[in-house]
Amino acid sequence: MKNIVIFGAPGAGKGTQSDYIVERYGLTHISTGDLLRKEIADQTELGKRIKSIMDAGQLVSDDIVIEMIDNAIGRDTKGILFDGFPRNVAQAEVLDQLLAKHGRTLTCMVRLDVPREELIRRMLERAKTSGRSDDNEETIKHRLVEYENKTLPVAAYYNKQGKELKINGLGDIKRISEDIAHAIDSI
Numbered sequence: 001m002k003n004i005v006i007f008g009a010p011g012a013g014k015g016t017q018s019d020y021i022v023e024r025y026g027l028t029h030i031s032t033g034d035l036l037r038k039e040i041a042d043q044t045e046l047g048k049r050i051k052s053i054m055d056a057g058q059l060v061s062d063d064i065v066i067e068m069i070d071n072a073i074g075r076d077t078k079g080i081l082f083d084g085f086p087r088n089v090a091q092a093e094v095l096d097q098l099l100a101k102h103g104r105t106l107t108c109m110v111r112l113d114v115p116r117e118e119l120i121r122r123m124l125e126r127a128k129t130s131g132r133s134d135d136n137e138e139t140i141k142h143r144l145v146e147y148e149n150k151t152l153p154v155a156a157y158y159n160k161q162g163k164e165l166k167i168n169g170l171g172d173i174k175r176i177s178e179d180i181a182h183a184i185d186s187i
């Protein structure tokens, strides 16, 4: 059973490549961003609390996403692709503990590398159709700062464990998918 983290800056193509990985390896796709947006759309108590944080491009508190991930691992039987989680080193440490609690380990982390200018270009393009309130120039800048300050150290965390698979996220979508499959299959 594979348990994989897909990692990269906002706009790196995590969503697109997640679809491919989930299909190829028969995994359950868990996107914390999607789960949080659903809370907002459903106007739950949690949704009301997190909307302004997400609209500002900041990370919501660890407790909230960790509970979601714990529940997801508990329910799953196939293996999970974690998308948008972990977003900081504390979350990465908790993920290792939660997987261990359920008798699992992380197979690998797939890291999509895309230059900053291209990330901004893609997100502004996506903003035209996404309907996401955090896809505007101001919030995009905040999201990238959060990524650089808090999320990027997660890559070093997995690198130290020998689990980081670096993929060039620039270019043809199909080529990127093939590079990912090749890297995962070579483990």
Ligand code: AMP
Pocket: 010, 032, 033, 034, 036, 053, 054, 057, 058, 059, 060, 061, 062, 065, 083, 084, 085, 086, 087, 091, 134, 143
């Ligand atoms: P995403 O869809 O992954 O780009 O996430 C959108 C927003 O949801 C982020 O800017 C954060 O506000 C929030 N979010 C998603 N995943 C996490 C996480 N693991 N930890 C904290 N906040 C998160």
